[in-house]
Amino acid sequence: MGEGIEDSELAALRAGDEAAFRSLIRRYHGPMFRLAMTYVGDRGVAEDVVQESWLTCVRGLDRFEGRSSLKTWIFGIVINTARSRRRKESRILPFASFWRRDDSDQRRPTVDRSRFGSDGMWQSGPLSWDSIPESKVLGDETVQHVRAAIEALPPKQREVIVLRDVAGFEAGEVSSLLGISAANERVRLHRARAAVRQALEEYLR
Amino acid sequence: MNCRQVVELMTDYIEGILSTDERARFEAHIAGCDGCRAYLAQMRTARKLTHTLADEPLPASLERELLDAFRNWRRL
Numbered sequence: 001m002g003e004g005i006e007d008s009e010l011a012a013l014r015a016g017d018e019a020a021f022r023s024l025i026r027r028y029h030g031p032m033f034r035l036a037m038t039y040v041g042d043r044g045v046a047e048d049v050v051q052e053s054w055l056t057c058v059r060g061l062d063r064f065e066g067r068s069s070l071k072t073w074i075f076g077i078v079i080n081t082a083r084s085r086r087r088k089e090s091r092i093l094p095f096a097s098f099w100r101r102d103d104s105d106q107r108r109p110t111v112d113r114s115r116f117g118s119d120g121m122w123q124s125g126p127l128s129w130d131s132i133p134e135s136k137v138l139g140d141e142t143v144q145h146v147r148a149a150i151e152a153l154p155p156k157q158r159e160v161i162v163l164r165d166v167a168g169f170e171a172g173e174v175s176s177l178l179g180i181s182a183a184n185e186r187v188r189l190h191r192a193r194a195a196v197r198q199a200l201e202e203y204l205r
Numbered sequence: 206m207n208c209r210q211v212v213e214l215m216t217d218y219i220e221g222i223l224s225t226d227e228r229a230r231f232e233a234h235i236a237g238c239d240g241c242r243a244y245l246a247q248m249r250t251a252r253k254l255t256h257t258l259a260d261e262p263l264p265a266s267l268e269r270e271l272l273d274a275f276r277n278w279r280r281l
Contacts, residue, residue, distance in 0.1 A: 021275045025268065030261035047267065054271050058278045111212050120207030125240020126247060137250065138257075146254045165255040171220065190216035197244070197251040 006070050013061055025054060028071070031167035032078050037151070038158045039082035040089060049085050053078045072173055075163070079177060104156035105184045110194035126201055137204065149199035153192055160185055161192035206234045211241050215248050 012020035032053065036046035056077050064073055117123045129137055136142065150158055163174045175185045206214075211234050217223050218231050235241050 016276075018272060018275065022268070022272060025271050026263050029263035029267075030259040033261055034258055047264070051267060051270065055274055058275050107213075109209070109213070111209070113209070116207075116209045120209040122208045122238070122240035125208070125238075126243045128239070128243040129247065129250065138254065143254060143257050146251070147258060150255065150258070161255065162258075165252050166258045168256070168259070186216060186220070186222075190213070193216060193248055193251055193255075194212075196255060197247045200251055200254070201247065 010061075010064070010066070010070055021058075028074060028167075031162065032075070034150075034162045034166045035075065035078050035159070036082045038155060038162055039079075039086045042089075045085065045089065046082075049078065049082045052085075053081045056081065069173075072169070072177060075167060075169070076177055079159075102154040102156045104154045104188045104191060105180075107187055108191065110191055111198075127205070129204055132204055142200065142203065145199055145203045146196055149196045150192075153195055157188045157192035157195070160188040161196070164189055165193070206230050208234075208238060208241055211235070211238070212244055215245060218245070219248060219252075 009020055009024070013024070029050065032050045033046055036049040036053075037043070040046050040049060053074070057074055060077075064070070068076070115122065115124050150161060153161065159178060160174060163169045163177065164171070169177070171182065171185055171189075175182050178185070180188075211231060214223065214227065214231055218228065223231060235245060
């Protein structure tokens, strides 16, 4: 996205332009909601987090200094809001323990070893999806499987794949938003994408 | 490079961060391997499908509340 577009969008928001605000909240709702779900795991709570984040953004618009892009600033607020909400919820729910036991920064084989021969070549390789109708490959039911696969990921992989592939951030932006190294960002992303591919292979066989 | 190594380089390849040498060996392997070619195409499809999760519509009630909040805040 060009910086010029963001600058004029920011100016419109500061001037109270409702159409600009509506377009912003529609554009980012999906990625923000998915990101919030990463931390709180409940649709109702995630919607609350999205709402609270927007209110924080609106109140902070005048103080936003443009050191990051507007989008990065907004998603940083979602992450902070969702994390503090998770801390509150975790006194009630056992959700937080998933984060402590998350080994997502370790490199692990992403494909079951039994699929390769002793020479490391495929024994039962993936079959091309070219013969499956595109309407099925890209259909709603397939998307449901993707959503389920992402929700089943360890949280550290989930936040990276949501920021990269749902919200569309660049690698460097994700590392700085999450405060992780580029190497960890890549390991998490790789494991997450491989898991989504695996889930799709099982569904589309 | 064998298939077991190639699959672990898929993300680095898609991200464009393999060294020139690794990239050449990766592409040489892929050219002759149906399984790894299918795997790479599937990684790309998985990514495209993941992106469609962004399309979740904003509930009308939430949109109204947020627009109200925006309007009120700007007026202060």
